[in-house]
Structure formats: structure tokens, C-alpha cells
Amino acid sequence: MENLRYIDDVSTLVLDQDKCIGCGLCTEVCPHNVFELQNGKAEIVDFNACMECGACVNNCPSNALEVSPGVG
Amino acid sequence: MKESTGVSIMPTMNDTQTCCGVEPKNVLADYEKPGYTLCSFIENFIPTDIGPIPKIKTKMEKKDIKATILVRTGIGRDNYKIAPGLYGIGSPDKTSEVLVTANFKLTFDHLRRELNNINAWILVLDTRGVNVWCAAGKGTFSTKELVKRIKLSSLEKVVDHKRVILPQLGATGITAREVKKESGFRVVYGPVRAKDIPLFLENNRKADKKMRMVTFDFIERLILTPVELNVVLKPAIITTVILFLLSGFGPDIFSFSNAIQRGVILIPALFVGIFAGAVFTPAMLPYIPFKKFAAKGIISGSAFAILFLLSLSSIPGTAAYISLFLFVMAISSNLSMNFTGATPFTSPSGVEKEMKQFIPVQVISILLSTGLWIYSAF
Incomplete structure (x- = not known):
């Protein structure tokens, strides 16, 4: 997958670290390893790999994540 | 054969050679019901507290493989499903895991093939015959x-634990905490690929980084192209x-006579464009420059257009040359862009951006191509 990257800087993914409780569920459901748990908080480590599938947003228990793709 | 005496209705009954076929050996299984046929992928039934549960075969049969090939080319793809509900694989008991999947037969076949020597329950959701991620x-x-x-299948009576394992890609449609709240069952996200399930279970339901990532290698890309071609078939004829x-x-x-004479060159041009955009770009995706698929399509379309023009025996003139070039390139660009819908890594925001940018380019190319083609006849 490293050699297949899509357009940079288009994803609508937003992480509110203040709301994050560090459960790590986003690191489990993301199919592109966008997140990593660092010091008990989720961190976006590969923003441009995000394909806006919404798995993290649906499963985040503290509403710390948001993604709002258009009709695309 | 003995002479019939007139009273015996089956004169050969006592003969070794029988005209009524061989002695029947297969006694009716007790699960056979009038009006029902057993699905070919069911071996027999597992008795449970809630009644018999169908046991799935892990081996694919010829019939399954034939159907797979057809569905991969797009034939019968929209109605290739199995009945949702609870199934078993191996010899599952009350402690066995519950694996959740979709009722697209291709998905179901893919899963059962990988579960040799695994004892588990399989809960099939009604996804209208669509794969897990798309559904x-x-x-x-x-x-x-x-x-x-979970409720319809009385899962709480089949297993002692309160755990269901979902394919990771199902997470897009699932909110784990709500499942827990409404059913009492905790969602555990398994690996992306079915082939990693045995290892995932062995490792106490832990998936490593690799199991959690989608891939899109050459074979995975190529296997999608027949469906891409099937989809363009109708527009291509029109x-x-x-x-x-x-x-x-x-x-x-x-x-x-003009229509036939000149039209004949356009048909191969059309197919060259379709091949470049719907087969070559998908297959060679990572090796074609640019990130935007429409741009990749311009590259592959231009390359194939040049090859095509060089292969023409008669020279139709400069205007016709340019017309054919633009035609092949625009088709390739558009079909390449279309392929974003089949990949596991393109974001809707990105696709929207490139569509806004490249649809005008494709439309203008086609209009110019049409104009030049008509002009070149004079």
C-alpha cells in the first residue's frame, strides 16, 4: 500500500485530542493505520492515508473524531 | 428375462440384473423436508438448544467455483446471496467464537474456505448480497x-459468552458500543482478511498491524477489471x-459508405481507449505517474493512442490524427477516474476534487475530437 497513495490534503478528518480518552479503538478499526496511540491519546500519524471511510468516527466513544466527506 | 405371467407387475424383481436401477443406498437424511433443497455448501446439521443449525462445508465445490468466475465478470453479481442467519463450521459448542459476515455468496465462500479446522459459529447478516465493506x-x-x-438467531442460547467477532472493514457501518447496549454482545474487531482469522484466534483475538491494513496488489487490482469492462459494455455499444x-x-x-469506411477506424480506437482506462490503468496503477486517477488515465491513454496511430496503415490526415488521439485519451481518462470507485484507498473528497478538475477536460477533448473528426471528412 506504501506505493499507492491518493491526493494529499483533501481528507476532512478532524481529531479533537481534548475529547480523546485513549481507548485505542480508532487504531483498531482504521484500515490505513492513520492513528497511533501516543502518551495515552490518539494521534494522527498519517493524515493523507485517510480515505474518509468513517469507521473511526462511528466507533469513537467520546466523539473526538469527525469526518464529513461530500457526496463524492 | 423371465416370461411375464401377467400377474407380476415387476417381473425382474428377483433377477440380479434389475431394470429399476441399482439398489438404493442413500437413506433419506432426517433433516430433509418436503419443498426444501439442501444448499450445496451445507454438510449436515448441528444439534443445539435452539434446534439444528446448518453446518457449513469448508471446501468449495465445482459449482461454487464456476459461479465465482461468472460473478467476477459481473454476471449474476447482483443476486448472488445466501440466506442470512446462524450457521456453524467445524464442531462448534457453547464456548466457540461467533464470526459475523455478509450474505454475499462470494464473501461467504471466501470466509468458509479459510476456516478449515476452526470450530465457530457464523452469523450471516442480510446485506442484500453485498460484500462487508460496501454494505x-x-x-x-x-x-x-x-x-x-443476534436476537433473531437466539445467539444468547447458543453460546455462553457475550462476544461477536466482526470483520474490521465492517466498522464503517457499526457502532460497537451501541451493539453492546442493545444486544448485550461486545463487538471485537477481527482482521481485515479472512485468511488471518485462524492466527487472530490463536493470538487470543489480537490482530497485528499487518492484519489491520488493507492491500491492493496487482492480482487484487486485476481481478476487478472484468467487472469494469462489463460495466462499459453497454455504453460502448451505444x-x-x-x-x-x-x-x-x-x-x-x-x-x-462514408459511415462504414471511416467508422471502421473508430471502433478499434474506442476499444484501445477502454483497454487503457479500464484494464491497463488499474493493473499498472502504482507505476503510472500522478496521484489523480484521471491524470493517470491521460498518461496511459496517450501512450496507447500513439501506439494505435502508429499501427494504422493508411494516414487519415492531421485533423483525424488529433481527433483519434483526443478520443482515446479522453475515454481512458474517464474510465481510469471511474476506477476510484473500486479501490480501497481513495477518499470521496479526493474523488470530488479530481472530478471537478478533469470532467471538463474530458468533455472538451471529446467535443474537439468530434469536431475534428467531422472536419477531417471534408
Whole structure:
């Protein structure tokens, strides 16, 4: 997958670290390893790999994540 | 054969050679019911507290493989499903894991093949015959459907634990905490690929980084191209008819002999464009420059257009040359862009951006190409 990257800087993914409780569920459901748990908080480590599938947003228990793709 | 005495209705009954076929050996299984046929992928039934549960075979049969090939080319793909509900694989008991999947037969076959020597329950959701990830995106592989299926199958009476394992890609349609709240069952996200399930279970339901990532290698890309081709077939035939008509315009206003003579060059051009955009770009995706698929399509389309023009025996003139080039390139660009819908890594925001940018380019190319084609007849 490293050699297949899509357009940079288009994803609508937003992480509110203040709301994050560090459960790590986003690191489990993301199919592109966008997140990593660092010091008990989720961190976006590969923003441009995000394909806006919404798995993290649906499963985040503290509403710390948001993604709002258009009709695309 | 003995002479019939007139009273015996089956004169050969005592003979070793029988005209009524061989002695029947297969006694009816007790699960056979009038009006029902056993699915070919069911071996027999597992007795449980809630009654018999169908046991799935892990081996694919010829019939399954044949159907797989057809579905991969797009034939019968929209109605290739199995009945949702609870199934078993191996010899599952009350402690066995519950694996959740979609009722697309291709998905189901893919899963059961990988579960040799595994004892588990398989809970099949009604996703209207669509695979897990697409169904999750479209909202049929959902929290609501999972909760409903857990209740309908009386899962709490089949297993002692309160755990269901979901394919990771189902997460797009599922909210784990709501499943827990409404059904009492905790969602555990398993690996992306079915082939990693045995290792995932061995490692106490832990998936490593690799199991959690989607891939899109050459074979995975190539296997999708027959469906891409199937989808363009109908528009391609309509386009062909239009092309013949367009080719008829000329100094005599319209002539059928012109239409045939000039149209004949356009047909291979159309297919070269389709091949470049729907087969070459997908297969060679990482090796073609640019990130935007439409741009990749311009590259592969231009390359194939040049090869095509060089292969022409007669020179149709500069205007026709440019027309053919633009035609092949625009088709390739558009079909390449279309392929974003089949990949596991393109974001809707990104696709929207490149569509806004490249659809105008494709439309202008086609209009220019049409104009030049008609002009070149004069």
C-alpha cells in the first residue's frame, strides 16, 4: 500500500485530542493505520492515508473524531 | 428375462440384473423436508438448544467455483446471496467464537474456505448480497441489522459468552458500543482478511498491524477489471452506433459508405481507449505517474493512442490524427477516474476534487475530437 497513495490534503478528518480518552479503538478499526496511540491519546500519524471511510468516527466513544466527506 | 405371467407387475424383481436401477443406498437424511433443497455448501446439521443449525462445508465445490468466475465478470453479481442467519463450521459448542459476515455468496465462500479446522459459529447478516465493506458504507452491514440478527438467531442460547467477532472493514457501518447496549454482545474487531482469522484466534483475538491494513496488489487490482469492462459494455455499444453515424457526415452531407469506411477506424480506437482506462490503468496503477486517477488515465491513454496511430496503415490526415488521439485519451481518462470507485484507498473528497478538475477536460477533448473528426471528412 506504501506505493499507492491518493491526493494529499483533501481528507476532512478532524481529531479533537481534548475529547480523546485513549481507548485505542480508532487504531483498531482504521484500515490505513492513520492513528497511533501516543502518551495515552490518539494521534494522527498519517493524515493523507485517510480515505474518509468513517469507521473511526462511528466507533469513537467520546466523539473526538469527525469526518464529513461530500457526496463524492 | 423371465416370461411375464401377467400377474407380476415387476417381473425382474428377483433377477440380479434389475431394470429399476441399482439398489438404493442413500437413506433419506432426517433433516430433509418436503419443498426444501439442501444448499450445496451445507454438510449436515448441528444439534443445539435452539434446534439444528446448518453446518457449513469448508471446501468449495465445482459449482461454487464456476459461479465465482461468472460473478467476477459481473454476471449474476447482483443476486448472488445466501440466506442470512446462524450457521456453524467445524464442531462448534457453547464456548466457540461467533464470526459475523455478509450474505454475499462470494464473501461467504471466501470466509468458509479459510476456516478449515476452526470450530465457530457464523452469523450471516442480510446485506442484500453485498460484500462487508460496501454494505457497511451503504448501511446494510449495520448496528441495527447486527442487533436484529443476534436476537433473531437466539445467539444468547447458543453460546455462553457475550462476544461477536466482526470483520474490521465492517466498522464503517457499526457502532460497537451501541451493539453492546442493545444486544448485550461486545463487538471485537477481527482482521481485515479472512485468511488471518485462524492466527487472530490463536493470538487470543489480537490482530497485528499487518492484519489491520488493507492491500491492493496487482492480482487484487486485476481481478476487478472484468467487472469494469462489463460495466462499459453497454455504453460502448451505444457509442459505436453514434460513431458510425458521425462518420457518415462529409461533403455529400451524409453517406452510408462514408459511415462504414471511416467508422471502421473508430471502433478499434474506442476499444484501445477502454483497454487503457479500464484494464491497463488499474493493473499498472502504482507505476503510472500522478496521484489523480484521471491524470493517470491521460498518461496511459496517450501512450496507447500513439501506439494505435502508429499501427494504422493508411494516414487519415492531421485533423483525424488529433481527433483519434483526443478520443482515446479522453475515454481512458474517464474510465481510469471511474476506477476510484473500486479501490480501497481513495477518499470521496479526493474523488470530488479530481472530478471537478478533469470532467471538463474530458468533455472538451471529446467535443474537439468530434469536431475534428467531422472536419477531417471534408
